[in-house]
Amino acid sequence: EAQVTQNPRYLITVTGKKLTVTCSQNMNHEYMSWYRQDPGLGLRQIYYSMNVEVTDKGDVPEGYKVSRKEKRNFPLILESPSPNQTSLYFCASSFHRLASTYEQYFGPGTRLTVT
Amino acid sequence: AQKVTQAQTEISVVEKEDVTLDCVYETRDTTYYLFWYKQPPSGELVFLIRRNSFDEQNEISGRYSWNFQKSTSSFNFTITASQVVDSAVYFCALSEASNYQLIWGAGTKLIIKP
Numbered sequence: 001e002a003q004v005t006q007n008p009r010y011l012i013t014v015t016g017k018k019l020t021v022t023c024s025q026n027m028n029h030e031y032m033s034w035y036r037q038d039p040g041l042g043l044r045q046i047y048y049s050m051n052v053e054v055t056d057k058g059d060v061p062e063g064y065k066v067s068r069k070e071k072r073n074f075p076l077i078l079e080s081p082s083p084n085q086t087s088l089y090f091c092a093s094s095f096h097r098l099a100s101t102y103e104q105y106f107g108p109g110t111r112l113t114v115t
Numbered sequence: 116a117q118k119v120t121q122a123q124t125e126i127s128v129v130e131k132e133d134v135t136l137d138c139v140y141e142t143r144d145t146t147y148y149l150f151w152y153k154q155p156p157s158g159e160l161v162f163l164i165r166r167n168s169f170d171e172q173n174e175i176s177g178r179y180s181w182n183f184q185k186s187t188s189s190f191n192f193t194i195t196a197s198q199v200v201d202s203a204v205y206f207c208a209l210s211e212a213s214n215y216q217l218i219w220g221a222g223t224k225l226i227i228k229p
Contacts, residue, residue: 042119042206042219058216090160103150104217106160 002027006091006107013081014115021076021110023091031094032074033058033104034066036087043090049074081114088112117142119209121220128197129228136192136223138207144168146212149190151181154222155203163205166190194225202227 004025013019025032033048035058045058049068063085065077074093078085091107118141128134140149151163164174166183174181178195194201207220 040124040221042221043208044219045216088158092160103162103165105162109158 002105004091004093004105004107006089006110008110009108010111012113012115015082016080019078019081019112021078021089021091021112023074023076023107024072025074025091025093025105026072027093027095027105028071029093029095029105030071031096031104032068033092033094034064034074034076035090035092036060036085037090037109038087046076046089081112083114086112086114117144117147117209117211117216117218119207119218119220121205121207121223123223124221125224125226127226127228130199131196133193133195134197134225134227136194136205136207136225138190138192138220140188140190140207140209142188142209142211144211144213148210148212149183150208150210150217151190151192152206152208153203154206160206163192197225197227199227199229201225 007022030051034046035043037043044060046064047058047066049055052068052071055066068074089110092104094102094104096102120139147168149166153161153163171183180193182191204222204224206222208217210217
């Protein structure tokens with residue numbers, strides 16, 4: 001089954017404790033992206049990657065890191081989480097590098113709470 | 116700058132009523148793409164439709180239809196004979212061909228009452 005998987009689905013952590021949210025897709029997509037969703041703000045892009053070893057900042061990259069060492073994986077790293085990073089996070093992928101013009105496939109979401 | 120406005124924060128209708136979700140966009144590009152996504156209570160995001168700026172033909176898919184009007188910069192979504200399963204948050208999004216960003220509206224929460 002074609003899908004984007006994220007882990008964990010739910011995470012409660014404390015300020016400053018490094019964490020990683022994993023994202024994996026099995027569709028051989030070139031493009032992957034991370035979004036955060038906050039009430040009343042829709043989705044905002046954190047980082048995206050158009051291919052292996054190619055990553056770029058989105059609208060709200062501060063406080064986040066990503067890496068793309070393999071085509072299928074695109075982990076999101078919070079080196080020192082803060083309460084304002086409490087949010088619902090989505091990973092997405094698309095078959096085309098110009099993903100913004102094509103359909104994106106989304107993971108199930110990760111609800112992160114930072115206390 | 117590109118912008119997407121979904122002025123309706125929440126809409127509540129009774130089952131079987133028709134309902135229209137509004138989406139107004141701003142862009143300076145002549146080539147752009149518009150999308151609708153659905154987010155049911157379970158939380159996942161589901162792609163519904165993609166439309167490019169050169170195709171103003173309205174689209175119908177079962178009970179769903181989309182009305183694209185460049186003259187008013189709108190891309191509205193209508194559900195005919197709504198059902199409880201249509202309850203979700205619906206997002207409209209815009210992408211300009213000149214950059215790689217997809218800009219999302221704030222979403223409209225649709226509640227269909229039985």
